[in-house]
Amino acid sequence: MIAVLGAGAFGTALAVALAAKGDVTLWGRRIDWQGENPRLPGVAVPAPVRVTEDLDAALAAATLLLALPAQKLGGFLAEHGGRMGGKRLVSTAKGIDLGTLRGPSALIAGAAPKAVVAVLTGPSFAADIARGLPTALTLACADPEAGAALQEALATPVLRLYRTTDVVGAELGGALKNVMAIAAGAVIGAGLGDSARAAIITRGFAEMTRLAVHLGARGETLTGLSGLGDLVLTCSSEQSRNFRFGRALGAGEAFDTGVTVEGAATAEALARLAAAEGLDLPLAAMVARLAGGAISVEKAMEHLLARPLKEE
Ligand SMILES: NC(=O)C1=CN([C@@H]2O[C@H](COP(=O)(O)OP(=O)(O)OC[C@H]3O[C@@H](n4cnc5c(N)ncnc54)[C@H](OP(=O)(O)O)[C@@H]3O)[C@@H](O)[C@H]2O)C=CC1
Numbered sequence: 520m521i522a523v524l525g526a527g528a529f530g531t532a533l534a535v536a537l538a539a540k541g542d543v544t545l546w547g548r549r550i551d552w553q554g555e556n557p558r559l560p561g562v563a564v565p566a567p568v569r570v571t572e573d574l575d576a577a578l579a580a581a582t583l584l585l586a587l588p589a590q591k592l593g594g595f596l597a598e599h600g601g602r603m604g605g606k607r608l609v610s611t612a613k614g615i616d617l618g619t620l621r622g623p624s625a626l627i628a629g630a631a632p633k634a635v636v637a638v639l640t641g642p643s644f645a646a647d648i649a650r651g652l653p654t655a656l657t658l659a660c661a662d663p664e665a666g667a668a669l670q671e672a673l674a675t676p677v678l679r680l681y682r683t684t685d686v687v688g689a690e691l692g693g694a695l696k697n698v699m700a701i702a703a704g705a706v707i708g709a710g711l712g713d714s715a716r717a718a719i720i721t722r723g724f725a726e727m728t729r730l731a732v733h734l735g736a737r738g739e740t741l742t743g744l745s746g747l748g749d750l751v752l753t754c755s756s757e758q759s760r761n762f763r764f765g766r767a768l769g770a771g772e773a774f775d776t777g778v779t780v781e782g783a784a785t786a787e788a789l790a791r792l793a794a795a796e797g798l799d800l801p802l803a804a805m806v807a808r809l810a811g812g813a814i815s816v817e818k819a820m821e822h823l824l825a826r827p828l829k830e831e
């Protein structure tokens with residue numbers, strides 16, 4: 520049995536997609552809706568999805584998809600991780616925890632050492648998955664056999680999963696692209712043009728790869744769905760919350776603080792990591808200052824353009 524923990528847009532979309540294969544439990548801490556989740560408007564949640572606030576019932580499943588925002592995962596695991604030993608735990612969070620500077624897989628392994636840890640990530644908007652549009656994602660698990668079994672269990676005819684054992688690379692691809700999407704949105708919001716956005720995507724990709732490899736990832740993982748693929752999607756689509764947040768920053772407009780924008784906290788985590796490890800992460804550092812209100816887009820661009828000229 521499969522249970523999805525976290526009834527936000529993505530958890531709900533995954534439950535809807537997996538319902539095509541059989542019964543799924545969708546757990547949320549507060550289910551105050553019926554039939555259609557306001558976080559995923561226009562999508563009817565079908566009958567095979569058992570929606571519940573009962574965590575004990577959800578924890579009966581052998582496979583748990585953790586669909587919580589990255590900054591909420593640590594607290595949730597601290598409270599409930601002790602009951603998840605022996606399960607297959609698949610994180611969908613795209614971020615780095617600000618408190619510990621760790622990714623979701625390390626948080627899970629710390630809280631539930633006996634669990635099989637995996638990451639499901641890649642270019643996919645919740646609304647697209649829920650509508651049954653074709654999507655390709657990365658399923659990362661360090662244990663190849665467990666990874667193959669999860670690939671079978673979670674793939675559907677329209678949700679195509681590619682397998683890797685590079686968990687660090689897969690989760691960093693998803694976390695870092697959100698930071699770059701804020702930068703791309705800021706460039707567009709400030710009216711700096713599509714050419715500048717292409718520069719952000721390309722130099723952002725170089726920065727992502729450099730950091731991920733430094734942290735133990737395989738470089739080629741970043742050229743896959745959960746790196747380049749998700750970076751391109753998120754930097755170029757109005758559907759992206761990170762892009763829209765950046766665009767609002769660039770345009771000097773307000774943004775709804777209730778919307779999940781993983782890239783803001785992750786940029787701050789990266790700035791701290793860069794300081795601790797002596798890394799040069801110019802774009803992430805700028806996004807951290809932009810998102811924190813410490814600098815304007817104009818000043819950020821001035822700083823970036825004034826950097827010494829170098830080889831590509
Ligand atoms: N939306 C998308 O298109 C995609 C999202 N993702 C990733 O999935 C993760 C979740 O995003 P998404 O579903 O969109 O976010 P949403 O903002 O739609 O939902 C977040 C959900 O998390 C719940 N939550 C927060 N804290 C806790 C907690 N301590 N215990 C239980 N539930 C909690 C919220 O519940 P409550 O309402 O009670 O606050 C809410 O249901 C993110 O890391 C995101 O990057 C990945 C791919 C695509």
Ligand SMILES: O=C(CO)COP(=O)(O)O
Pocket residue numbers: 613641642643644645697700749752753758759760761762779780781
């Ligand atoms: O991760 C996503 C698409 O792959 C969703 O992006 P946003 O969180 O920016 O909406």
